[in-house]
Amino acid sequence: AQSVTQLDSQVPVFEEAPVELRCNYSSSVSVYLFWYVQYPNQGLQLLLKYLSGSTLVKGINGFEAEFNKSQTSFHLRKPSVHISDTAEYFCAVNSGGFKTIFGAGTRLFVKA
Amino acid sequence: DAGVIQSPRHEVTEMGQEVTLRCKPISGHNSLFWYRQTMMRGLELLIYFNNNVPIDDSGMPEDRFSAKMPNASFSTLKIQPSEPRDSAVYFCASKPQGGNTGELFFGEGSRLTVL
Numbered sequence: 178a179q180s181v182t183q184l185d186s187q188v189p190v191f192e193e194a195p196v197e198l199r200c201n202y203s204s205s206v207s208v209y210l211f212w213y214v215q216y217p218n219q220g221l222q223l224l225l226k227y228l229s230g231s232t233l234v235k236g237i238n239g240f241e242a243e244f245n246k247s248q249t250s251f252h253l254r255k256p257s258v259h260i261s262d263t264a265e266y267f268c269a270v271n272s273g274g275f276k277t278i279f280g281a282g283t284r285l286f287v288k289a
Numbered sequence: 290d291a292g293v294i295q296s297p298r299h300e301v302t303e304m305g306q307e308v309t310l311r312c313k314p315i316s317g318h319n320s321l322f323w324y325r326q327t328m329m330r331g332l333e334l335l336i337y338f339n340n341n342v343p344i345d346d347s348g349m350p351e352d353r354f355s356a357k358m359p360n361a362s363f364s365t366l367k368i369q370p371s372e373p374r375d376s377a378v379y380f381c382a383s384k385p386q387g388g389n390t391g392e393l394f395f396g397e398g399s400r401l402t403v404l
Contacts, residue, residue, distance in 0.1 A: 220293070221395045
């Protein structure tokens with residue numbers, strides 16, 4: 178069975194500071210990994226994904242994530258955040274089938 | 290291109306009433322998913338369809354919940370009778386043919402409040 182653990186439920190950070198949102202997963206097979214972002218009163222949209230190849234994945238809005246197989250992690254990073262990055266971020270895993278499993282979400286709050 | 294379209298965006302109803310939520314997936318997508326989002330339980334998969342056929346409904350909480358997909362461009366999620374604990378945001382998502390990479394395209398959700 179697969180599972181996803183987002184280690185922080187809330188992350189407050191000042192504008193222009195760097196941020197890391199942590200995600201660990203468990204799976205007995207190879208996985209595809211995703212980060213989605215949800216802005217207030219909107220649906221989830223894809224931020225970036227790891228399918229294979231380079232372990233460093235770049236996404237939209239300056240975000241990137243690194244797949245670490247030995248640590249079963251897929252942490253999301255941004256070197257300098259903006260107020261507009263305030264949102265909820267979801268890590269998700271899929272092993273190639275129909276089901277995508279989502280983490281509980283991390284609420285990023287960027288302060289001026 | 291139009292994304293996944295859900296209606297209504299907001300629904301307020303009284304306990305015991307029937308609620309029907311609607312979803313139009315992206316054209317050409319052959320997998321459709323219904324999720325429920327609450328503060329307490331996060332994002333839960335209720336049911337998913339592939340080529341209009343329900344594949345797994347193990348996430349449907351009770352017999353009060355039912356979902357249909359009569360054709361490739363329309364799905365409904367029905368709650369009858371509704372209860373206050375059904376209050377949540379319900380999301381529909383779709384995935385394209387051969388999209389085994391798992392990327393989902395979400396609608397904007399239907400916020401249900403049951404009084």
